[in-house]
Amino acid sequence: MLHKRKKLLPLVSFVMLVFLFSLFLFQDMAETYGSNGNKTGYEKLLNGKPIRYLIIGDSIGRSSGAETPQQTWFTMLEKKIKSTYGSSSKSDKIVQSGSTAFEGFFKFSISDISPNQDFVFIVFGENDRKYMSADQFMQQYEGLLRHVKKTFPRADIVTITESSLKNDQFAQVINVLSDHYHTTHIDMRPVFADSGQTEKQLTKDGIHPNSAGYQLYTDTIFRALEKNASANKQISKLPSPLDQDVDFSFKTVENPDVMDGFFKQGSYLQSEKKATSITYHFTGTMLGLQVLRSPDGGEITVFIDGKKTVELSTWWPFARERFIYVASSLSEGPHTVRFEVSGTRSGFNQSNQSVVRIAAIITKENP
Incomplete structure (x- = not known):
């Protein structure tokens, strides 16, 4: 009996080692998009881990005007991230042509979105100017920012000023709120102006970028994310509101x-x-x-x-x-x-x- 037990000990040890290795391997394989503990999206990029992102926006948020699905700004961004960092991407979208920050805010508040978001892109302004004043836009935009920040405290929010936005008051609202909430703010207006290409060359209809225009969006957004990753950008906490009437449901x-x-x-x-x-x-x-x-x-x-x-x-x-x-x-x-x-x-x-x-x-x- 003692002899049999001695023979069994190496076998038991081997089985335990195989079990522990399999458990480790399974946990590594089971890692899902955006679920890597408390790591920021930038830390995941630097380690080649999968990321998850959400877009809340209007027609430019959904890349209306791109000639093919492969030439949308977010698809090209995913490819650029994959080729540079090795990170695969998964997206969620709350986007609608003609949408305003109010509609985005409301739809986000009733949507069942994965809690594991690493980046949230907010794309509004061009439509809002048609329906509300800059002060009213500021209230809706800040309400959305705060709701996003509370829902995804570990995500970096990327606020985009659209290339077509010619109303400086609305652009200034985005700038002020981006600074207050420490978002990654990207103003596409000077990018288009300094590109050496005309509005006709970069847009489908004077408003919506074409594939060449969305390539500029992709390149500019990627450079901002790359810069933040290199600097190991930390995600700030939720600050006090600028408007005291924005924390509502x-x-x-x-x-x-x-x-x-x-x-x-x-x-x-x-x-x-x-x-x-x-x-x-x-x-x-x-x-x-x-x-x-x-x-x-x-x-x-x-x-x-x-x-x-x-x-x-x-x-x-x-x-x-x-x-x-x-x-x-x-x-x-x-x-x-x-x-x-x-x-x-x-x-x-x-x-x-x-x-x-x-x-x-x-x-x-x-x-």
């Missing part, structure tokens, strides 16, 4: 207080008859609208507390649920909003209809 209100001429159609309250309306009562300083934008989408006139505030179009080349900015900087306290069908339609609407479909209003959640 959203609330949707589906049931109107008064419905005049609208009827229920699926998930939406619908009408195309001029002067029909929906009225909601809400409390707070901000208001948005959840609608279905579609090829037959009509226009809405918005009245807040009896005063005509803005006109909105629900046209879009294909059916898509959207979250539209309506107003902010309202006084504290109760308000009444009425959405009235204008009976008109966008020049883009080539159908014979002008239908308005409303799902809910979006307001701040009261603390």
Whole structure:
């Protein structure tokens, strides 16, 4: 019996060694994108580890204008990272053509995104200038920044000033907030201006970059990440807000207080008859609208507390649920909003209809 035990000891030791080696190998192979403990994305790059990134943005965020999927700025960036550092990349995207920081903020707040993000790219400004003032943009953009920072405290936020943004006030907002939150800020306007190429050579339509333009985005972003990696950039903690009214959550209100001429159609309250309306009562300083934008989408006139505030179009080349900015900087306290069908339609609407479909209003959640 003792002789058998002596023979078994080397075998048991060998089996244990194989088990421990397999366990180590499995843990190494099981490492997922963005999940390498408390390491920053830059430390992962330097060690050739996989990274994960999120893009929250508009049409430039999704690379509209690129001739092929292989020439989007993020695909070219992934290839550049792989060839330089050996790191593979996985992405998540909250992007929508025509989107504003408000829509990005709201969609991010309701999205189920992997918590293992190493980098978050924020791409807004060009559309926002059409719907809000620079001060209102600052509130929405800072709210988004803070929500991202709280959700992904280990991620580096990359804020991008779009090459097409000609409104200096909006560009300055991005610059001020990027400095305050210690983001990696990339201003593509001087890059395009100093490239030696014309706007026609670098864009599809004067706004959206073409593949040559997105190559400039890729190269500029990569150089910034490379510089940060070499300097071992540390991720800063969340600072105090510049605007004291930005730490909030959203609330949707589906049931109107008064419905005049609208009827229920699926998930939406619908009408195309001029002067029909929906009225909601809400409390707070901000208001948005959840609608279905579609090829037959009509226009809405918005009245807040009896005063005509803005006109909105629900046209879009294909059916898509959207979250539209309506107003902010309202006084504290109760308000009444009425959405009235204008009976008109966008020049883009080539159908014979002008239908308005409303799902809910979006307001701040009261603390």
